[in-house]
Amino acid sequence: MALFAAYHRVPFLKKILFALFLGIVAGGVFGSNVLFLQPIGQVFLNLLRMSALPLIIVNLIAGIASLNDPKILGRVGVKILFYYAFTTILALAAGIAMALLLKPGAGFSFEGKYDKAIEKIPSWGETIVNLIPSNIFTALSGGRFDQIILFSLFIGIAILFLPKEQKDYLSNHFEVLASLFRKFVWIAMGFAPFGVFALIATTVGRYGTSLVGFVAKYIAATYLSILLVLAVYSILLVFVARISPLLFFRKTAGVIVTALTTSSSLATVPVSLAAADDLETPRSISGFTIPLGSQINKDGNGIMLALSFVAIAQAVGSPLSLAVLLKVVFLGLILTTGAGGVPGGGIVTIAILVDAFGLPLEIVAIIAGSFALIDMGLTMLNCLGDLVGTVIVSRSEKITQVDVR
Numbered sequence: 001m002a003l004f005a006a007y008h009r010v011p012f013l014k015k016i017l018f019a020l021f022l023g024i025v026a027g028g029v030f031g032s033n034v035l036f037l038q039p040i041g042q043v044f045l046n047l048l049r050m051s052a053l054p055l056i057i058v059n060l061i062a063g064i065a066s067l068n069d070p071k072i073l074g075r076v077g078v079k080i081l082f083y084y085a086f087t088t089i090l091a092l093a094a095g096i097a098m099a100l101l102l103k104p105g106a107g108f109s110f111e112g113k114y115d116k117a118i119e120k121i122p123s124w125g126e127t128i129v130n131l132i133p134s135n136i137f138t139a140l141s142g143g144r145f146d147q148i149i150l151f152s153l154f155i156g157i158a159i160l161f162l163p164k165e166q167k168d169y170l171s172n173h174f175e176v177l178a179s180l181f182r183k184f185v186w187i188a189m190g191f192a193p194f195g196v197f198a199l200i201a202t203t204v205g206r207y208g209t210s211l212v213g214f215v216a217k218y219i220a221a222t223y224l225s226i227l228l229v230l231a232v233y234s235i236l237l238v239f240v241a242r243i244s245p246l247l248f249f250r251k252t253a254g255v256i257v258t259a260l261t262t263s264s265s266l267a268t269v270p271v272s273l274a275a276a277d278d279l280e281t282p283r284s285i286s287g288f289t290i291p292l293g294s295q296i297n298k299d300g301n302g303i304m305l306a307l308s309f310v311a312i313a314q315a316v317g318s319p320l321s322l323a324v325l326l327k328v329v330f331l332g333l334i335l336t337t338g339a340g341g342v343p344g345g346g347i348v349t350i351a352i353l354v355d356a357f358g359l360p361l362e363i364v365a366i367i368a369g370s371f372a373l374i375d376m377g378l379t380m381l382n383c384l385g386d387l388v389g390t391v392i393v394s395r396s397e398k399i400t401q402v403d404v405r
Helices: 002-009 012-065 075-102 124-131 136-142 145-160 164-189 192-207 210-239 245-251 253-262 265-278 283-296 299-316 322-337 345-356 361-397
Strands: none
Touching: 012 145, 012 164, 012 192, 012 345, 012 361, 075 210, 075 283, 075 299, 075 322, 075 361, 124 145, 136 145, 145 164, 145 322, 192 361, 210 245, 210 299, 210 361, 245 253, 245 361, 253 265, 253 361, 265 283, 265 361, 283 361, 299 322, 299 345, 299 361, 322 345, 345 361
């Protein structure tokens, strides 16, 4: 019992790193003899599959329905939502660009059975029509994530226009369901260290040193993408908010440190609010934009999703047309909005995106091991993105009292 309690006191990040290390050692030492661990890894992948769909549905509906009034989606709401969508699309594009440039999946030979590569590329008309489900139950049973997500968005918006009593009733119930499935994923992620150990051990045992180049290029592409998005933030601060990027980053140093050390956007919210005060943005704006951003504005997750998808597609030789990449951007934008906010939740959203295109989930194990090394940087980007948007909207409303340049 004492050992069990001690295990639970170890931070999630350390558990994943230790599992990654042990898996690499076991796979390297025992080679193909560790393949008997495959069922353990498969159990973990099945847990991700089982939790993914309800998690996204209830989180999206609960997040939209939690708005007090449709009028909140007025001038300030539209501005911040446009900013969040714009920068997330840029982050997704940065992840795709870096993956195409560095090609982390190229040269990695996937040995599993795989015959579901994206062969037929739909036209624009077919893509739009296929987004709208004619039967939501067919979409649910068929695992059509794009259709299910769009349906959930419409449900959340419809709830906003119900009479207050009905809206509050449904909003509260969906929030309870969202809490339930976040807890479900929290329980599932408790198995993550064992699943990651088994998946990494069997993967290393099967592929050996060919993994080194994949992981190194994947991590390098991630941090180069982060730097690229930070450069975009700086441009927006100079030309849109009319504020010095050096001043901004100096005043947000506490946010950067907190995000890097906790790897949690939610835990960083109080520090972000304090930084917004230092940047002299009114609480009437920061009190809305920062908590909202902590839930729906996840540029770091956008980088991770796009980069992971392209890397896995490269590894299995799946064709990547412009139509496919645009669909990845669309799904990535929605999935980052509906992220569950749990430790390691990024692994779940990667699994959703990969599974939506029929790509093999087994390679997600390699990314899951690397996730611990990139999560801090991705979280930092998420939090800084919220603050950049807050400053831009505040300046556009012209309600700051002092020019902080």
